[in-house]
């Protein structure tokens with residue numbers, strides 16, 4: 047049992063860890079993820095007692111506080127009771143001794159034994175990590191990166207430690223070797239207390255069952271690995287997942303605005319957080335349990351922005367919207383997909399207050415909406431398929447963009463105008479500002495419409511087929527723009543579209559709508575990989591040649607044979623569907 | 637160059653020439669050591685032999701005069717001159733001369749010292765053991781002391797012991813070895829009279845066994861100390877630096893993580909790895925040690941090759957001077973080669989030692 051309480055580490059003036067609490071039992075494998083500089087390695091090293099910096103707090107292993115031990119006592123447990131697999135960098139192994147010598151040393155410093163037993167033990171370890179005696183007799187420079195990593199693992203396992211700490215165990219390994227090493231590591235951590243420090247989220251997901259997100263010396267989120275990955279609750283965790291390439295999500299990569307600074311007051315993440323409030327700038331959020339997940343956030347993690355309950359609307363006998371429930375969180379994109387006539391546009395218009403509701407409730411940031419006040423339109427804006435619909439043909443660009451300011455009685459501001467133009471990547475020279483909408487190209491008009499929507503700094507943007515009237519190259523740019531705006535401002539986007547392929551690339555979640563009802567709703571990747579509703583499958587089929595068994599794509603590939611002769615082959619590729627969780631499980635088990 | 641320059645003994649250009657002549661192979665060594673070791677050394681040796689052959693012959697005037705000096709000619713009879721011309725093959729063509737020169741060398745014939753009335757090689761052989769004793773033990777002891785102090789100092793970087801050692805060593809390294817030799821001579825030999833002033837053994841002492849050994853050590857102590865004190869400084873500085881660099885390597889953290897004791901880390905990991913550059917430097921510093929030994933021998937009138945060289949210069953015994961320089965360069969080269977081979981054994985990353 048390993049208990050870390052209020053661990054603080056500082057090097058001189060600089061505080062690297064600012065109070066970390068972790069509790070681990072035998073069989074736990076906790077991965078600590080975060081950007082470089084978050085303090086991950088410092089955490090690992092302080093547990094090993096390898097830091098000269100000032101540590102305070104408690105690290106209790108088997109009832110004894112490591113921080114209170116003398117160096118000689120610490121040395122006795124280091125490498126014996128707890129061991130570390132070091133990052134496989136150049137010279138992690140001593141270049142002048144053979145691998146076997148170095149493994150022997152790891153044993154001998156703790157357990158002196160005779161030559162024969164030692165030899166036996168070393169051979170056993172070598173085999174355990176997938177090496178052999180021949181490799182053991184080699185010098186580090188004669189081994190490949192993967193073999194060196196194996197040697198480092200063997201050294202860590204030499205005395206059968208109870209705590210195993212891994213520091214970036216798969217850095218600088220190629221994909222195949224990485225998969226093998228991860229398998230070995232998972233095996234090695236069994237029945238021990240495992241701690242994995244890494245920035246590689248997919249590696250972490252494969253070898254840990256719990257995950258903690260470290261930021262600027264503090265844990266921001268901690269929970270079950272699968273759950274954290276499937277449903278990140280802290281804005282930083284979501285940003286981290288969005289910015290790291292993986293085989294799980296389908297949405298394009300997005301970054302996190304700004305960079306990590308250590309001397310931040312209040313919530314360490316607040317300068318980069320798109321949902322921060324006044325309070326976040328001076329008060330530190332404690333790590334606390336929010337429905338089984340540990341989160342350090344004043345707002346309890348990513349806040350739900352829009353909640354729709356039991357929305358109904360009929361036109362005569364036609365039920366256009368029939369009991370719809372929806373949630374949309376801050377900084378999230380929800381794609382509302384369906385054919386024309388499915389009621390999706392009506393739903394969007396109802397949220398906007400452009401169509402009356404028969405029954406149901408709409409909450410914005412937790413408060414139910416009655417009448418649509420002016421204030422509402424500061425927080426929610428809409429863009430349309432045809433941008434010219436929202437731009438009066440009697441107004442030039444500047445007037446069209448600043449019109450909402452007039453409506454809100456906020457007064458025109460040249461500064462705001464230039465800022466939004468810059469955000470939507472349009473020029474602010476007078477010639478352009480004086481143009482009328484019929485002189486704009488489709489892409490420019492849509493950008494103007496977006497700028498017009500943004501000038502009030504809304505939190506939610508409802509986009510109704512925003513790109514279906516555009517050429518695909520322009521469409522790509524507009525979508526990229528929306529994603530960038532989301533990254534920078536934490537904009538929540540409700541994307542109404544019939545295009546499944548498009549929704550797949552830009553949305554976090556997806557809701558499939560037909561006949562006024564939501565048939566299926568879930569994480570985009572999950573929903574598309576494993577559609578449960580027949581109608582979803584039909585939609586997918588019509589989108590890209592899909593049948594019941596999965597996605598069938600006829601592919602023509604050029605296969606190179608024997609060097610220069612190129613042969614054309616055509617074959618079918620069948621992608622087997624699987625759920626998100628199944629994929630994670632599969633990745634872990636492989 | 638004039639004879640006056642020469643007769644000044646340890647004056648400017650001799651100092652310079654000897655140092656250059658001896659350091660040259662060291663430089664050539666470092667340039668050449670990438671390829672096949674042996675081939676390189678053979679090439680270096682050939683170049684040295686050719687230079688030694690060509691230089692006297694390229695001097696203006698009579699080669700005989702160049703070889704034997706002005707004074708020798710005064711005492712020379714036509715009979716002797718004819719003898720010498722034949723002996724040096726000066727009546728042959730240049731390539732035949734070269735072959736004759738090589739074959740003479742192959743027989744160990746370095747020429748004839750008219751001053752000692754013996755063949756040059758025999759004269760040198762009589763003096764050589766003392767230089768080997770002095771330079772060899774100086775090299776070993778200074779390396780050992782430099783290494784030990786460097787390891788301690790580098791490991792305790794910034795602590796009082798390190799600061800003290802560093803300051804002391806930097807002070808010492810600025811002093812020339814013959815100066816320290818003179819100091820030692822004055823303090824131990826003249827003022828305190830605990831050590832002999834000159835020689836390698838008490839003349840006509842007729843000592844045996846332990847007494848002989850003690851006498852030998854008493855004579856050796858001061859010149860050896862002078863050499864060691866100066867020569868250990870470069871090893872110390874190098875070891876200290878290399879120790880500091882090594883302590884920053886990742887494998888030191890790995891060793892700590894295993895639970896190795898600090899002593900083990902200091903000697904088995906950091907120390908062992910710091911050894912590598914030191915061994916190379918021993919090879920490169922060998923010429924310095926030999927030069928140093930030559931000067932110190934002069935100061936203490938220690939009967940080694942340096943003292944011999946000094947005397948042969950005073951007596952303008954050109955064949956002897958030439959022979960000594962050739963011998964010294966060749967032996968430095970040989971030791972360098974040995975060091976190079978040793979390095980390959982120490983560092984598995986170099987060559988195919990494994």
Ligand code: SF4
Pocket residue numbers: 281282313314315316317319320321322323326331342343344345346347
């Ligand atoms: S909402 Fe506040 S407390 Fe929560 S992550 Fe953002 S800045 Fe930190």
